[in-house]
Amino acid sequence: MKNLMKILSYILIALFFISIYKDLSVGTTLTPENNIKQPQVENMVKTENITAMEVKVHQGDTLLTIAEKINPQVTNNLNVNKIVEDFKALNPTTDPVELQPGEFYFFPIYEKEAG
Template sequence: MQILKKYILYIAIILLITSVYKDLSLGTNQIEHYRSDVILTDKNINNYTIIRLKAESGDTLLSIVESINESKTSLSPEKILTDFMELNPTSDPYHIKVGEWYYFPIYE
């Protein structure tokens, strides 16, 4: 019985070390880091790609769009608002609901 306990302990330690190694050695994509449930689409409209994200607590339209478009420093809030309303015609851009799915533009 002691041998079985030792084997189980060794296996658990090996799995733990392997898990920690993979966590530390693999990088994370910024968009995947922001949301784990991101779905990219093939649609290209008005010079942007569409991404579908689930809103979380504390999210605003501008905070989400700015975080997924980190390389774009000069995004016009009016353009973001217009594009969001085109992609989500039944949604109120001023009241993003937690847990709802929305389409957001990734500008090229």
């Protein structure tokens, strides 16, 4: 019985070291850059005052996350109230807080300001 416990202990220790080796040598394939879903663009529309892009919403997306993804050039200068106001103007029957995954909505596109 004592030999069986020794053998079992050696096997568990070996499995432990093998798992550590695999974890450190193989690692993970998910990086933050790979894990971000890019917006699926269908159409671009220019209204009188707002340029917009039709984007398919994915699970977990919000108005602000999509606005940041499609406007990377002005991410630091985005005005939340303006984004919500423009979204409501582009999608008058949609509540910006309750976007449905799999649906397409129009999202405002902003130009980088000069200077």
